[in-house]
Amino acid sequence: MIGEWKIPFFLVVRYLRRGSKWTFSFIVLLMSIAFVNLIFVTALFNGIIEAVNNQVIDTHMGHIYMLPPEGSEYLDGIGAVSDRIQSLEKVRGVSPHLYVPGRIMYKNISGNWQIVAIDPDKEKTVTNVSKNMIEGAYLEKGDTDQIILGRQIAGGKNVEMNALSFRGARTGESVVLDVGGFRKTFTIKGIFHTRFLDTDKRAFISRTFLDETIPGMSGVASSMIIRIDKTGDEKKVIRLLEKMKIPGKLFSWNEVAGYLDSVTKSFTHINTLLTMVGMLIAAITIFIVIYVDLSSRRQQIGVLRAIGIRPSLIRFTYVLQTLVYSMAGILIGLLVLLHGIAPWMEKHPFEMPIGDAALVIDYHDLLFRAVLIIIVAVLSGLTPVFIATKGKILDAIFNR
Amino acid sequence: MTAVTGNMKELIVIDAITKTYHLGEVRVEALKGVSLGIHEEEFTIIVGRNGSGKSTLLYQLGLLDRPDSGSIFFEGREVSRISDRHRRHLRLTYLGYIFQDYALISELTALENVMVPAMMLKNRTDAREKARSLLERVGLGARLNHLTRQLSGGEQQKVAIARAMVNDPRVIIADEPTSNLDSIAAKDVLKTFEMINNEHGHAIVMVTHEQEETMYAKKLIRLSDGRMQ
Numbered sequence: 001m002i003g004e005w006k007i008p009f010f011l012v013v014r015y016l017r018r019g020s021k022w023t024f025s026f027i028v029l030l031m032s033i034a035f036v037n038l039i040f041v042t043a044l045f046n047g048i049i050e051a052v053n054n055q056v057i058d059t060h061m062g063h064i065y066m067l068p069p070e071g072s073e074y075l076d077g078i079g080a081v082s083d084r085i086q087s088l089e090k091v092r093g094v095s096p097h098l099y100v101p102g103r104i105m106y107k108n109i110s111g112n113w114q115i116v117a118i119d120p121d122k123e124k125t126v127t128n129v130s131k132n133m134i135e136g137a138y139l140e141k142g143d144t145d146q147i148i149l150g151r152q153i154a155g156g157k158n159v160e161m162n163a164l165s166f167r168g169a170r171t172g173e174s175v176v177l178d179v180g181g182f183r184k185t186f187t188i189k190g191i192f193h194t195r196f197l198d199t200d201k202r203a204f205i206s207r208t209f210l211d212e213t214i215p216g217m218s219g220v221a222s223s224m225i226i227r228i229d230k231t232g233d234e235k236k237v238i239r240l241l242e243k244m245k246i247p248g249k250l251f252s253w254n255e256v257a258g259y260l261d262s263v264t265k266s267f268t269h270i271n272t273l274l275t276m277v278g279m280l281i282a283a284i285t286i287f288i289v290i291y292v293d294l295s296s297r298r299q300q301i302g303v304l305r306a307i308g309i310r311p312s313l314i315r316f317t318y319v320l321q322t323l324v325y326s327m328a329g330i331l332i333g334l335l336v337l338l339h340g341i342a343p344w345m346e347k348h349p350f351e352m353p354i355g356d357a358a359l360v361i362d363y364h365d366l367l368f369r370a371v372l373i374i375i376v377a378v379l380s381g382l383t384p385v386f387i388a389t390k391g392k393i394l395d396a397i398f399n400r
Numbered sequence: 401m402t403a404v405t406g407n408m409k410e411l412i413v414i415d416a417i418t419k420t421y422h423l424g425e426v427r428v429e430a431l432k433g434v435s436l437g438i439h440e441e442e443f444t445i446i447v448g449r450n451g452s453g454k455s456t457l458l459y460q461l462g463l464l465d466r467p468d469s470g471s472i473f474f475e476g477r478e479v480s481r482i483s484d485r486h487r488r489h490l491r492l493t494y495l496g497y498i499f500q501d502y503a504l505i506s507e508l509t510a511l512e513n514v515m516v517p518a519m520m521l522k523n524r525t526d527a528r529e530k531a532r533s534l535l536e537r538v539g540l541g542a543r544l545n546h547l548t549r550q551l552s553g554g555e556q557q558k559v560a561i562a563r564a565m566v567n568d569p570r571v572i573i574a575d576e577p578t579s580n581l582d583s584i585a586a587k588d589v590l591k592t593f594e595m596i597n598n599e600h601g602h603a604i605v606m607v608t609h610e611q612e613e614t615m616y617a618k619k620l621i622r623l624s625d626g627r628m629q
Contacts, residue, residue, distance in 0.1 A: 007519050018507040018547065303503040306464055307517045307563065308492025393464045397503070
């Protein structure tokens with residue numbers, strides 16, 4: 001009885017070795033395309049979501065956002081607080097932000113953009129604004145009359161919010177900062193473009209100016225942004241900071257950027273929908289191809305039954321064959337994906353207004369979809385074989 | 401229902417079987433109460449014109465179909481109403497079936513085609529040896545590893561004969577085995593049947609519409625319009 005089970009393997013090896021190479025190649029190619037399609041769309045969406053998330057973290061608020069404790073307008077003693085936070089092993093950088101409530105005027109245009117006073121060196125440890133200068137240079141600690149503007153403030157041709165901007169302010173030109181009637185002229189030292197709209201609508205000045213001009217503001221901040229080693233560890237670090245009784249309200253970046261969370265959720269919903277449609281199309285395509293291939297073998301199935309081969313062995317033979325098809329398809333798909341498309345996308349990311357998206361492959365997801373392809377293929381193979389082994393032998397033999 | 405005629409045991413008894421096909425609204429009575437017996441070592445040839453019911457009779461004999469009424473006995477055991485599982489086992493061990501169009505698996509060699517049913521009962525080495533010896537016996541010793549498409553029609557039919565013999569069945573059933581062959585190949589195949597009937601003692605039931613082939617028969621049955629004449 002056990003020896004009988006060698007028959008499916010005996011047959012499948014020969015079917016594959018001596019059967020039509022074109023049919024085999026076509027089915028395997030189709031399986032691999034279906035598999036790559038299922039993974040690619042999801043991986044691209046994951047890449048877009050990751051790009052959006054990274055933009056928030058890298059250009060705007062780091063991983064953890066700290067606000068003054070309830071009832072306080074500012075965080076006090078930021079030097080000491082920064083040092084305590086920085087003492088944690090997982091923390092890579094801390095940058096205090098002080099929002100300056102003022103207007104910026106350029107020629108005859110003015111606007112209420114967010115003006116942030118920063119320690120330029122500390123800011124470098126949290127965000128990458130310094131690396132996104134498209135014109136001029138980044139701030140230095142001693143800059144007292146220099147300002148850097150986001151691209152959406154400077155404006156210019158092809159700038160998304162040009163109508164609301166300075167419509168083409170350039171490095172070296174002057175702007176006037178008006179804080180409750182107190183006016184000071186700044187030279188535009190540089191213009192940055194992070195491609196994250198909220199950051200590109202900001203202007204940065206050095207804290208040195210404020211500390212010198214308003215000594216009372218020295219050592220206070222409106223918020224602090226914290227960068228940690230690994231995205232995903234925010235809650236752990238927050239718990240540690242809370243244990244250290246750091247005076248302030250601590251939030252993870254995704255709690256603060258709620259609107260981005262909803263964007264991410266929308267992407268996730270679209271992704272799920274596209275995945276379902278992709279799976280349905282893949283399932284139907286695989287079903288049709290396998291069904292047609294195995295239907296052409298209906299007569300052979302009838303003959304195998306007529307000569308006394310057990311139906312379960314016949315069914316297993318063709319299931320085994322579809323398993324080989326699907327696994328070969330998945331293997332080729334994986335090779336194309338992991339050694340072709342993914343590295344290529346890494347070098348040539350998908351450029352979006354919000355950031356560059358490469359493929360982000362979730363290996364659990366990959367496994368799930370591979371198993372799904374195998375299940376669909378096996379079911380597709382089983383259906384015609386089941387019909388051929390359950391119906392009348394003569395109907396199978398005469399293909400009627 | 402087993403009888404012994406002379407020294408020959410009655411292997412199969414068909415008792416008043418009927419079979420009607422429904423082709424759309426047309427009702428075709430293919431068998432109208434056919435009864436016959438098949439004895440061991442007998443070479444029975446069933447002749448009749450197209451539509452006489454001879455292939456339908458063979459399907460009932462070969463357990464590929466079930467009659468509407470009547471009974472079929474294999475060595476006294478009623479088999480027309482037994483389970484599919486038991487019928488399959490009888491097709492594997494008791495019967496050997498040869499199809500008109502050879503019905504070989506194109507991806508397998510001559511040897512492998514013969515081995516497949518043997519692998520249901522024997523290990524692979526024994527199945528291979530048995531298949532080899534049968535193919536040599538039917539004159540295909542030099543064509544063992546040829547794929548079926550590399551064989552002539554007559555050679556393919558001989559492979560089918562070897563496959564039918566591989567599990568030492570009591571009865572070999574052949575459905576117009578020479579109809580796709582030229583006269584030389586047909587004669588060769590018929591000689592092979594004669595040889596296996598004489599040397600191996602298999603009972604053979606063969607259907608043909610070629611009158612000249614009836615000379616090989618030890619027993620001749622004529623069918624006309626679903627009835628024995």
